[in-house]
Amino acid sequence: MSVEVSAGLQALDGDVFDTNCPSRGVLEHVTSRWGVLVLAALGERPMRFSELHRRIGGVSQKMLAQTLRALAADGFVDRQVTPAAPPQVTYRLTALGEQAAAHVVGLVGWIERHLPDILAARGGA
Amino acid sequence: MSVEVSAGLQALDGDVFDTNCPSRGVLEHVTSRWGVLVLAALGERPMRFSELHRRIGGVSQKMLAQTLRALAADGFVDRQVTPAAPPQVTYRLTALGEQAAAHVVGLVGWIERHLPDILAARGGA
């Protein structure tokens, strides 16, 4: 793989074209079906579980929880529990997450803005 | 859905948070497992099929062909056949594809550069 220890402490950059590079895993978390949308949503503002669930159309509770766990494990999302009568859990982006989300939001925004062009290129205008 | 005809000719922007918006489909093509890597590879330079196959570690011929077809259908990739003794097919980004690829390359590049940070956040330093 591409991330190795050379003299004992050196961490090299990743190479997504390499099957065995761990960056592949990170890329797949970030670009996963629901991962993209979670990052984009949290890029707007921190949200609670049910708020995210309502914001992201079509996601099941199971997949939302699973996606949030994966993003939290990669250090992109911070899970914050406020002990209260109805359980209250807030998710927010970490510093790392905000940078990743910025790129994702850029891509998502571009797609949304250029959707007419894309559909035109498809239908063959 | 979010892309509709209002007065008869107006095409609105998409909304990826809406399950029924066609932008969801486009987003999933672009962020698909192999779609990201194809866009990133073609962002470097136009390539032939076998060149792409070698460049992108782990992709099968079947999935590469399928991904290229999807991206071509969305108008991101141009397929150019040069009739020759050994078949010669070159793939290049369209104008639309270059813009999309720019965002993807940005994200991929960020992940590659920050991989050490991400792995550190994971392992829990």
Next chain:
DNA sequence: TCCGTTGGTTACCTTGAGGTACGTACTTTC
């Protein structure tokens, strides 16, 4: 009193993404 909300987990089941393997038609190289 019973329902709905919150934030999940778990079990079960289906679908489809994606891998393997083989066919093809032609050509160059050993």
Next chain:
DNA sequence: GAAAGTACGTACCTCAAGGTAACCAACGGA
């Protein structure tokens, strides 16, 4: 004359992504 490279298409099969449904505990409102 046998193998290998080019650019796929197709059939077959597997495994995991992901959906559905049920459950939980505590509280507020009708």
